[in-house]
Amino acid sequence: MVIFSLFVSVVxxxxxxxxxxxxxxFGARLFGGFIGAGILMGWLLYPLxx
Amino acid sequence: xxxxxxxxxxxxxxxxxxxxxxxxxPGAGHFWLGRRQKGIVFLVALxxxxxxxxxxxxxxxxxxxxxxxxxxxxxxxxxxxxxxFVARTAGIGAGDVVAVTYEYGNTFIIAAGxxxxxxxxxxxxxxKGRK
Numbered sequence: 001m002v003i004f005s006l007f008v009s010v011v012x013x014x015x016x017x018x019x020x021x022x023x024x025x026f027g028a029r030l031f032g033g034f035i036g037a038g039i040l041m042g043w044l045l046y047p048l049x050x
Numbered sequence: 051x052x053x054x055x056x057x058x059x060x061x062x063x064x065x066x067x068x069x070x071x072x073x074x075x076p077g078a079g080h081f082w083l084g085r086r087q088k089g090i091v092f093l094v095a096l097x098x099x100x101x102x103x104x105x106x107x108x109x110x111x112x113x114x115x116x117x118x119x120x121x122x123x124x125x126x127x128x129x130x131x132x133x134x135f136v137a138r139t140a141g142i143g144a145g146d147v148v149a150v151t152y153e154y155g156n157t158f159i160i161a162a163g164x165x166x167x168x169x170x171x172x173x174x175x176x177x178k179g180r181k
Contacts, residue, residue, distance in 0.1 A: 003102065004099075004154075004157065004158060004161070007095055007098070007099045007102075007158075007161075007162075008161065008165070010091065010095050011091075011092065011095050011096065011165045011168075011169070014088050014091045014092065014095075015088075015092075015168060015169065015172055
């Protein structure tokens, strides 16, 4: 999940932003969002049976 | 001095050729249009993502019209261009459906193809002078 998030964040950041600083900022936010959402979803789904 | 994005708008008479090039080799369209750093990032990131998917026992799906979802996944797989054909030619990508990482591998391969399609659209916009 972390590696997938990293790749997708890098591509989206470079695709949507032109300035390297903005790319870094947006990429970091996106990456954090992916990881945070993944952890949150994991905990929300934890009580559900398989 | 680095030019501002607004100053770098450009139009080209060959946007469809650039799209074909961008699809065939990830990042090549941006490289052709002078956005070399972006092109290199796309080439490295998307090729690595695709390779990672194969390493995780992902499958290159066949075009089976009788199974629409499989056909759609095949379209997504082809979206990455050259790496797909290299893997097909080398006989890689049979996938191991019982492997724990099978679905993760598929996700990497499919996402790499779909992201390259977005990169192609971005190259088209740049070629048309919209960005």
